[in-house]
Every structure is written in C-alpha cells, then in structure tokens.
Amino acid sequence: MTMNTLSIENLSKHYGSKCALNKVSLTFTDGIHGLLGPNGAGKSTLMNIITQNIPFDKGGSITWNGKSTTDLGVKFRSVIGFMPQQQELYPTFTAERFVGYLAALKGIPSKEISTEVSRVLSLVELSDCANKKIGGFSGGMKQRVLIAQALLGNPKLLILDEPTAGLDPKQRVIVRRLISSLSKDKIIIVSTHIVSDIESIADKIIMIKSGEIIENGTVAELCQKTEKDGGTLEDLYMLRYGDDV
Numbered sequence: 001m002t003m004n005t006l007s008i009e010n011l012s013k014h015y016g017s018k019c020a021l022n023k024v025s026l027t028f029t030d031g032i033h034g035l036l037g038p039n040g041a042g043k044s045t046l047m048n049i050i051t052q053n054i055p056f057d058k059g060g061s062i063t064w065n066g067k068s069t070t071d072l073g074v075k076f077r078s079v080i081g082f083m084p085q086q087q088e089l090y091p092t093f094t095a096e097r098f099v100g101y102l103a104a105l106k107g108i109p110s111k112e113i114s115t116e117v118s119r120v121l122s123l124v125e126l127s128d129c130a131n132k133k134i135g136g137f138s139g140g141m142k143q144r145v146l147i148a149q150a151l152l153g154n155p156k157l158l159i160l161d162e163p164t165a166g167l168d169p170k171q172r173v174i175v176r177r178l179i180s181s182l183s184k185d186k187i188i189i190v191s192t193h194i195v196s197d198i199e200s201i202a203d204k205i206i207m208i209k210s211g212e213i214i215e216n217g218t219v220a221e222l223c224q225k226t227e228k229d230g231g232t233l234e235d236l237y238m239l240r241y242g243d244d245v
Contacts, residue, residue, distance in 0.1 A: 003030050004065060004156050004187050006050070011060035013045055013211075020045040021056075021211040028187045032179065034198030034205045035191045038241050042211040043191040044085065047161050050189075051082045064157075078107075081155035083146045085162040085191075091135030095126055095145050098134060102149045120148040124178060140171030147178065158188045164197045172197055199233045207240055214240055 006028040013021040021042050035043050048054045050062065052069070062069045069076040090098055096117055103113045121127050124144040129137070134145060143163055150158060163179065164172040172194075179190060180201040192198050198205065199219050207215035207222075215222055219233055226235040 004185075005029055005063075006157060006187055007061075007063045008050075009061045009063075011046075011049065011062065012057040013049060013054070014057055019211055021049070023060075024208075024211070024213055026206065026213065026216070028189065030183075030185060030187055031203035032183050032188045032190060032198075032201055034202035035189055035208060036193070036195065036198060036205055036237065037208040038193050041193075041208045043193075043208060044161055045211070046208070047082075047159050047189065047191055050157075051080055051159060052077060078153070079156045081150035081152065081158045083150040083158075083160045083163060085165060089134050089142055089145065091133065093134055094131050095121060095134060095137075095148075096130040098145065099149050099152070103152050106152055108153060116152060120151040123151055123182070124148045138171065139167050140174055143167065143171070143175055144178065147175070151182070156186055158182065158186050159191075160188065161191045162193075163190060164192065164194060176201055195234045195237050205233065207237075209241065 008024060008026045011021055011024040012019070024046065035046065037043055049056045064072060064076050064079070099120060100113050100117045103116055104110070108116055118127070121130050124147050126141065126144055126148065129141065134142065137145065147160065147163065150160065160179065164175050167175065176197055179188065182188065190198055190202070202219065204217065205215070205219055205222055206213060215225070215236070222236050223231050223233055226232065226239060228235065
C-alpha cells in the first residue's frame, strides 16, 4: 500500500512587514499530526496555505507525493478535505441538505451525491439527524457536520482547524474519538491550542510559535524534553508557551 506524503520546504508568509511563517519545513505521512500552539502562532496561516486559500512567499515549496501542489492545482485540491475554524452553517438547512449542497460545490456527480451524503453523515454518527435543521444542533453536532463535509469524496489529506473549539468536555471527547477513527490511509492535520485534545490520538506533535516550528516529534519524544521525570506534554506546552498562555 502506497503511503501519502506531503512535504513543505522553506515556507514563509509575510503580511506586509509582519512575518506569519518563517522558513517552515515539515513532512507529513499517513496518520494524525497535531499542530499545537496558542492563538496567533501561525497554525491557521499554515493550514490556509496548504489548502491553497492563500499564497505563500517565493522561495518555498509544497509537494504532494513528490509533485508540486502549485503545478497539480485542481488535482491537489481534489484530495483535500478542509474543516475551517468558523462555524459557517445555514441554520434553516437540514444536515442532509447542507452537506449535499457542499457535495455539489465540490463537483461530486449529482447521481452520487445522495449516497455520498449518507456515507459521511454515517461516519460522524449523524444519520438519525440527517433531516433535522442545523439551527437546532448542539455545538458538537455542528462540528460533526463540518467534519462530514470535509470527508466528502474520501480525501487523502484531511485538515481540521480547531475542531473542538467552543465544545464542552463531553463533546470534545466525541469529536476526538471520531478523528481517531478516520486516520487509516489518510494524512490528518489537526490544529489546536488544547493539549488534551490531541496528545492521546496524534502520531506526531508539531509545536509552532511566532511562525516557527519549535518542536516536532511523538508525544513520548516531546515529553522527554520537559526537563523533569514523568513530564507531560502539558508541561512542555507551559515550558514553551508560558508567556503566551
């Protein structure tokens, strides 16, 4: 089975004189990658560059399975499933109608939309609510609708920006378990500033601060850097970001 690879080399992004990303280099393979850091660290900028929502500075490159994503264009975007941080949902739409609408926008053939919508709503355990209006959904249910639309077309690269934002602890556990269940044969990048939402499910953790990668490794590897016996990822987070949280 061929493993997917997303490679980022020397990636920078400036907004005028402000540097949002500074010479970032990363390699992602199949599995869950947690992108961890406080608000303003550069997480959303990196995700929006990967999804081609915003351009990056000259000198950097992104490749998908060895080919430039810029050259691949639409072909690369077709392998991406993206869940944005903001809950931009239509409250009067049912879950089925909303996800079906986005399926059409993504170019899924009309004769396949119904089956595909049913498939992704089942994956996020919302089949029983398919014909209910989103306006009556809890925050966790709305997040699962957004994850469902990101899963349309069975993408090989799934990017989730703060998927547990604003959720209570029980809802966060539900979303966390859902993400873990989706990781087979996919690269999943999860952006978050909540350590507990990623440490138990991520294969790798990437810590970003002021647009630069400051740590990159497994949870076990990073916990060894806490400078104390029995240190946790939370300890390392406070050590690296103490002035920012």
